[in-house]
Amino acid sequence: MSYGNQGDGGYGSQPPGGGYGQQPPSGGGYGQQPPSGGGYGQQPPSGGGYGGGYGQQPPSGGGYGQQPPSGGGYGQQPPSGGGYGGYGQQPPAGGNPPDNHLVAAILTTLFCCLPLGIVSIVKSTQVNSKWQVGDYQGAALASEEAKTWWKRSLIAGAIWWVLVVIFYVVVFVLLAAASVPSSSY
Template sequence: MSYGNQGDGGYGSQPPGGGYGQQPPSSGGYGQQPPSGGGYGQQPPSGGGYGQQPPSGGGYGQQPPSGGGYGGGYGQQPPSGGGYGGGYGQQPPAGGNPPDNHLVAAILTTLFCCLPLGIVSIVKSSQVNSKWQIGDFQGAALASEEAKTWWKRSLIAGIIWWVLVILFYVVVFVLLAASVPSTSSY
């Protein structure tokens, strides 16, 4: 393949027997064009390369091999006999309703108890319904439990805070009352 009268070698000449990006047929590797004159981006006929599935199991959307190693992945169904591994594409649990998101308790403890811990609780409770809608049922249950844990922590921190504030005011009042001289009338 040559372009015009370019002679033997020099600037602009093509290598003998090949075009741009071709590898000699004797070596292997990705990016090599097949010796049958394929085009750009073709994979060797021996298989492998990007975009191809491995020949023996594995990959998204495939069933795990005969009863072993269920960890929950995209599109997998639990093996027969139950087990709730939690992954995308699973059937909802028996109730069919999402778990409680504890949003009201999270908001109340944020307003009246401990702001930082309450914010974490609100974030976790907002994740419950969104995870349920995309099919991550185990993630929704976990987010519900974490929301409950964080609003309880916020409540406990708030109770401790308000007890300390009340004790502080009582101590200050007692000290002020003790320092005021008493006037007695005879």
């Protein structure tokens, strides 16, 4: 009994006329066993199919898991489009994720405007997670949104503190004016 040579008969041998799951001798494809030599699961060196074992892609493109060359796949930019691409795309030449602006987001949340700063923190935490899953365009977009929101928080906080200072100055002037005795001649 021979496990490796399927042409001699034995365990797992196929009948000469073809069997279950076997392709005709002139054809090809996955699952075909060579008529002589070869072992379990091997593809014929010059046979049909894609010329290799499982997991190999055809030389002319296409195949399972590849996007069509004309564009239009999920997360793929059209040839004239820009950006980093989508899921499964190669990272940009630098290879580093964009700045997440987390420090600025935290500082503006603490000292300027809490609601806008929280949005900035959420956007900045999305940058690295999107980069790690391969969504490079989404990471760049989240970085830009984080920067926009911490700047909005900074502006809102600056306006708030200017209004607070103006309010205290007005109150101080009014109290000082009310406490000065007026003299009448």
